[in-house]
Amino acid sequence: MVQRSVCLCDGKYIGIESIFTVIDGKQINIPDKLSALRTRSRKGELFCPCGCGANLILVAGDRNLRAQHFRLKDSARQHECTAETERPHSIYSKIVLKCWLDEKLNVPDVETRVPICLVGDTARKYEFSFVSRTSKLAVSYSCNRANLSDEKMEILRANSSGIRLIYIVDALNSCGNGQYPEALMKVQERQGYCLLLDVEEMEYSTAKLSVVFYAQDCTGLWREIEFAAGALREFSISEYGRLLYQNAPLAALCEWKKSEFEREVQQEKIRREQQMKELLERPEREQKQRPKRTQTLPVRRPQNTKSERQRAMEKLVHEKEEAGRRAQKKQREEAFRQTLAEQLNQQETQVIDPDGNRWVKCRYCGRVDKTTAFSSYGGRGSVNLGTCKICDRKPVSERRFIQK
Structure with a gap:
């Protein structure tokens, strides 16, 4: 965990990701910002973001790229501080997102960790991860889906008037186990789809982005349907703040994939209904195909036909339940194997x-x-x-x- 990945300077929050950018696909430090922050660090102008008043020192350099942060001065070690920790994975994700916005927007005013009160008229302590006033674009990144509360998302929406807001969630929150993805559905209802960011360490060139939506199949299980996936650098932003994948609007790709999925669900429902109909009609059809006999045969009682139909119905229901259990077991095993290396x-x-x-x-x-x-x-x-x-x-x- 990194205790201080952000500092307070001149009344503004500055994240450690602000010193990074990308040139020709190569992630680098920005010399001017790095030098300016280091100068202010020496002058004692960087303060702890918790508001305790303690001075911070910038720890950054080409020999320690994966541990860049702000730390307390030695004289403030005993200072009472309530700064919150942040996972390294969250910091790496914000660094690659900063590089992505710099490359795709090509504007000099991408600000990091902007409190809502500087954009809207609320005093709540929520923040935009990134804001570009020139491009009228804001990004909200969540490393954990637990942070996707209704209150936070509604305040972000209400205080982003005139600004295009993009929600991005870490890929570790992917939900393809058949359960209702409550947190990610909040994003889907507002954005139409979910953006899942997958970052390996702190490298923009290897960062990946997948775009999915969630819908129920004919059995009632929730499916995660992916309709765009690739390197983060393959995704771009139009002048109107619309996301594009290989120059195709994500909104259009999403609508096309949703229509295709709904068509597949309807076809599967029709197939199952036809299968059920055939099972119910089979006894009557087999009876008609039997050769007629000269002697008088006893009339089959309706109860027998009804019993056969009931057995056919029960068999089909049993097969459906068994298939659902197998699918759930397979999903649990896949989810376990995906996280096995991290757990070990x-x-x-x-x-x-x-x-x-x-x-x-x-x-x-x-x-x-x-x-x-x-x-x-x-x-x-x-x-x-x-x-x-x-x-x-x-x-x-x-x-x-x-x-x-």
């Missing part, structure tokens, strides 16, 4: 999959598997590390070589 990096809690199996990573060869493939695992400080049976059978000298 922490050594505080055990990694358990949806079936109750514990997963461990070999400290020597890096193999990831269930505990049945390990000779030993766990322990203080290495809850999710162990020695696999293959490495356990090798000499100690060879294991050390693999580890190097």
Whole structure:
């Protein structure tokens, strides 16, 4: 966690992302802004954003690119401070978004972390992540969907008169498990679709963006439908603040994909209804196809036909429920595997999959598997590390070589 990724200077909030830009696709520091902030840092003009009055020092340089932040002066170490921490992933995302806006808008006035009170007439402590008054564009980035409250989004909307507002959410909040995506639906209702940002460390060139919307399929499960995805640099902004993907408006792409999805849902409903109709008509059709006999046959009672129909109905319902359970299980397994590597990096809690199996990573060869493939695992400080049976059978000298 980074405790101070923003400082207060001349009554304005300045995020650490403000010192970055992009030139010819290369993410770099802005010399003028870096020099100006460093000068103000030496003069004691940078203050803690919590309002405690403590002076901050800028920590930035080409040798420490992944830890740029503001820290308290040594004389203020004992100062009572309530500054909130921010995840590094959130800071990296804001840095690449700043580079993206600089490249696509090509204007010099992209401000970071702008309080709403400087744009609208409210005194609430919400903020726009980025604002360009020249382009009349604002961006609200949320690293966690828990921050997508109705109150915040309504205040942002009400205080962005004349400014085009874009909502961007971190890709870790993707919701494709069949459940109702309550938080992301708030964005979809206001924007028409959701923008999911995927950032690897702090590099603009590798940042990705996917555009999705959520809708129910014929079984009632919520589906995440992706209709545009690629590198962040492939997305641009028109002069009217509209988002484009490879020069195609996202709004138009979304409408086309929604129509196609609705058509597929209707076709599937018709197919299922036809299948049900055939199952119900099968006994009567089979009876008509039987050869007639000369002797008098007892009349089949209607109760038998009704019983067969009931069995056919129950079988179809059972198959539908079983298919739903399999789909939900597959979604849970996919969600678990997508986060498996991240879960194994922490050594505080055990990694358990949806079936109750514990997963461990070999400290020597890096193999990831269930505990049945390990000779030993766990322990203080290495809850999710162990020695696999293959490495356990090798000499100690060879294991050390693999580890190097």
